[in-house]
Structure formats: C-alpha cells, structure tokens
Amino acid sequence: MPELPEVEALVAFLRENAVGRVVTRVDLAAVQAIKTFDPPLSALGGLEITGVGRHGKFLDLDVSGLHLVVHLARAGWLHWRTGLPAAPPKPGKGPLAVRVHLAPLDADPPAPGFDLTEQGTRKSLAVYLVRTPAEVPGIARLGPDALDVDRERLAALLGSRHGQLKGALTDQTLIAGIGNAYSDEILHTARISPFKMADKLGEAELVRLADAVHAVLTDALDRQLGQKAATLKGEKRSGLRVHARTGLPCPVCGDTVREVSFADTSLQYCPTCQTGGKPLADRRLSKLLR
Structure with a gap:
C-alpha cells in the first residue's frame, strides 16, 4: 500500500510533470472506482492542473479549482504515460481504473497522461471529483499528519x-x-x-x-x-x-x-x-x- 512517503513523492513528480498541463479527456474503465457523481469527470475536460497536494495517504490534484482526489488503497498505483491510445479503454478489462489524458506543453506529440490502476480482485481504489477536499469523507476524518x-x-x-x-x-x-x-x-x-x-x-x-x-x-x-x-x-x-x-x-x-x-x-x-x-x-x- 502506498503510504506517506510514496504519495508525497508522487506529489513531487506530478508537480514537475503535470502542473501547467490541460486535461483533454478522462476515461473511466472501472465504474466502482469513482465515488462521486457531481461534478462529473467530464467537467475536467479543458481545465488546467494548477497544483498537487497530499492529505495523509490521499493524492489531491487541483484542476482549476476542482479537486481530483485519489486513494490508492492496497494495490493501486499511478502510472505516467506518453502517447496514450486515442481509443477509450474497454470497461472491466485488466487493472485500469481511470485514464487521464493531458495536452502536450508544446505543439509536438505525443501527449502525456497517467493511468490509475489496481491489481487483484479486491477493488478498493477510490477516486473522487469534488469542489473541496473536505468533501471526501476519509479526508474529513484524518488526524494530524x-x-x-x-x-x-x-x-x-x-x-x-x-x-x-x-x-x-x-x-x-x-x-x-x-x-x-x-x-x-x-x-x-x-x-x-x-x-x-x-x-x-x-x-x-x-x-x-x-x-x-x-x-x-x-x-x-x-x-x-x-x-x-x-x-x-x-x-x-x-x-x-x-x-x-x-x-x-x-x-x-x-x-x-x-x-x-x-x-x-x-x-x-x-x-x-x-x-x-x-x-x-x-x-x-x-x-x-x-
């Protein structure tokens, strides 16, 4: 299970590689992974990633005021990709849960992005799209870091x-x-x-x-x-x-x-x-x- 050091290191990696990029599309491959419905994941399209933070073991991407919050649970992980396939993934196939497509910082492809995946049959990875991190129940209950x-x-x-x-x-x-x-x-x-x-x-x-x-x-x-x-x-x-x-x-x-x-x-x-x-x-x- 990713813990404080791994999530903090992911925060640093995403600050360097994702902040300043625009989200072009979000694909949901595992419906059980998404824990919120308002706003929908489609609301991220066209918005810029403006910051990345951490709350305990929760990863928090600030996307122009909306927060894409991820708890990787026991077997989840974030994989940085270049040249993501254009075709949407087939739901329920393999470990992929959510795919986030990002625009390149210049005019040249390939466009980067990242996959949120979870191995095994016990699915606990949780993804939230909220207006404030405090809306995530697990974050609201956290003790001091x-x-x-x-x-x-x-x-x-x-x-x-x-x-x-x-x-x-x-x-x-x-x-x-x-x-x-x-x-x-x-x-x-x-x-x-x-x-x-x-x-x-x-x-x-x-x-x-x-x-x-x-x-x-x-x-x-x-x-x-x-x-x-x-x-x-x-x-x-x-x-x-x-x-x-x-x-x-x-x-x-x-x-x-x-x-x-x-x-x-x-x-x-x-x-x-x-x-x-x-x-x-x-x-x-x-x-x-x-």
Whole structure:
C-alpha cells in the first residue's frame, strides 16, 4: 500500500510533470472506482492542473479549482504515460481504473497522461471529483499528519487510545499517513513490541517512538523524492528492514524476522530487538505478548 512517503513523492513528480498541463479527456474503465457523481469527470475536460497536494495517504490534484482526489488503497498505483491510445479503454478489462489524458506543453506529440490502476480482485481504489477536499469523507476524518506530530503531541494522541500500538499507528483518524509497512519499520526502529498498549508507553519509549516516526518517514521520503513514479515501489522495498522480510536476518541484531498473520494482513518484527527475544503468538490461537 502506498503510504506517506510514496504519495508525497508522487506529489513531487506530478508537480514537475503535470502542473501547467490541460486535461483533454478522462476515461473511466472501472465504474466502482469513482465515488462521486457531481461534478462529473467530464467537467475536467479543458481545465488546467494548477497544483498537487497530499492529505495523509490521499493524492489531491487541483484542476482549476476542482479537486481530483485519489486513494490508492492496497494495490493501486499511478502510472505516467506518453502517447496514450486515442481509443477509450474497454470497461472491466485488466487493472485500469481511470485514464487521464493531458495536452502536450508544446505543439509536438505525443501527449502525456497517467493511468490509475489496481491489481487483484479486491477493488478498493477510490477516486473522487469534488469542489473541496473536505468533501471526501476519509479526508474529513484524518488526524494530524505524521510528519507534523512532535513528541508531546504523539504522547497525547497515544495516551487517549486504549489499544495495541500497531493499530494506533495505522489508524488514520489518529495519525495520518502511516500504514502497515512503515508502522512495522517504526516499531522496529523504536525497539517496541507491536502489541504494547498505546496508552501504557513509558517516557523513554515515547521518545524513541517519536524519533522513529520522524526518522523512518523522512529517510524513506529522502530516498524517494526525485524518483520516477515507476521506480517508487522498488525504492520502498529496498529500504525496508523487517516488513515483508519474514525468515530473513534482522539487519540490526541478526535474529530471524518473524511474522504474525491476520485475516487479510500481517506484520513483521524482530524478537530480539522488540519483544525481549520472545516470539509473538497469533491471537487467533493464543494470547499475544504485550
């Protein structure tokens, strides 16, 4: 799932490549992806992209006052294209959800554009066309951006939440921008169990956690800024130390990275670095270590 660093890097890429271009046409290939009907996507035709921003994990393209807002969900992505086909795509064919055609900045073709795609059968990619980003329910419910949360604010936010720390970090209404992958990385860097209760952290743990949130996200962002959209996923994977590395050695201590699986997701952690050497059990079978 694209998280804060990837979406921010996409923002930077689109500011460089899309701002100042006029939208010539928008093709909808997956009806379930569009979550609004007024204004229609056709209203974008002839309007200029004037800005690009981010709200948590939402991408926001300002198109002359209308906002094309995208949540890429778990398996969505934005692909920059040159020389898009003129024929409209066939609905329901392949991963394509929305195609945005842009005018070239000079008289010479090919005209560029971008595709919003989603792999797999579980379709969660969401596209909104609104007059203000606050009309998007997910944006209206967002907590403060993770990069804007200092130690004192983090302590207050977590102190109000009685639940496991992993879930608190990924709750977008509490802190915006952190997902499954970077929460694993943050907790590993902070040397804290994912199942520690959020409101039971000691002062030293809060300091380590706040420092880890900033360090992990800014390091990922520094590595990804300036990358092309096509290379951002690979750059994210290359920087991960525990997430999606089950069975591999921890780069800090050499212990084997372990996994806890849930119905539709999983987490990874290092027992030596985070849980005093004790493996975590799956809650479906036994009580989790805290």
